[in-house]
Amino acid sequence: MGRYPGTENEECSVGLSETARGNDGDAVAVDVGAKINPHLGVGPVRADGLHELTTVYQAVSLYDTVTVRPGKRGAGISLAIEGEGAGDLPTGEDNLAHKAAKLLALYANVEPDVDIHLRKRIPVAGGLAGGSADAAGSLVACKRLWNVDIGREQLDQLAGGLGSDVPFCLYGGTAVGTGHGEKVEPLETQASYHWVVATSHTQISTPECYKEVDRLRENGIGRYSDDIRELCRAYRDRAEPDELAHLLVNDMEAAAVSLRPDLASVMHGGLEEGALTAHVSGSGPTVLFLARDAQHASALARRVKMRGGVRAVLTAQGPVAGPEA
Incomplete structure (x- = not known):
């Protein structure tokens, strides 16, 4: 191993x-x-x-x-x-x-x-x-x-x-x-991307976040982002991280931030420290920051951790294979 x-x-x-x-x-x-x-x-x-x-x-x-x-x-x-x-x-x-x-x-x-x-x-x-x-x-x-x-x-x-x-x-x-x-x-891609993963002291249940998505949409906030053509093209074409950064979307992000407003501060802090983009992961409350490369990810992780407000800061790269691949 x-x-x-x-x-x-x-x-x-x-x-x-x-x-x-x-x-x-x-x-x-x-x-x-x-x-x-x-x-x-x-x-x-x-x-x-x-x-x-x-x-x-x-x-x-x-x-x-x-x-x-x-x-x-x-x-x-x-x-x-x-x-x-x-x-x-x-x-x-x-x-x-x-x-x-x-x-x-x-x-x-x-x-x-x-x-x-x-x-x-x-x-x-x-x-x-x-x-x-x-x-x-x-x-x-x-x-x-x-x-x-x-x-x-x-x-x-x-x-x-x-x-x-x-x-x-x-x-x-x-x-x-x-x-x-x-x-x-x-979806085939030959490129590898580096992430900083900031975890939270709080939790958000997935059903809770879906309910908040529905509530916000009833009030005219948010829409269904179903067009993935540009992102798929970027992966197939081995897009550079700064290009990929502009294509990332999470329809649950507004709901997660509505439920845990402190996430906005975490995302803003990472952007101030040089992250290419910041997004809530899935239903949250983990925040993902895209980095240029492994060295940038490591430096960014240290700076995000020093700002506080998070439980832990990790680095990761992807994609990686699953156990049945």
């Missing part, structure tokens, strides 16, 4: 660069990257109560590691969490990684006797899809542990049943998402 440079620096992401079989018996460990949305267009509410989405996903190098081992016969699924969210996140059936293991066991008709360990580095409830990443990692790790013969279409269906971001987290890279985000089409 390779480790990304700078992993001893608290401003940097810590992660492994590959998916691998563990060294202790039948343990299987996979790394799953966080998700950002360079474009997040939120449409009207559908008949099923979900919002139509047009989004561009990108996986970045903030990793959770999902490790699975055979459990005691008849003991069922056990789950332990280390790192981000330990002691706060559920470890039972409410955890998406737990649900993923149970769902795959039902599909494969195997006993779900498995011990799951989550080493979490992706910020919790930060708009970075950490829970979805864990679900994707659990599906892939358990599939390998149990030697489940499952095609991509079937795996994608199981993933989509767990959450809209889970199918993307399986494969990572850069992709276009439609429907409620669960319909994923890969």
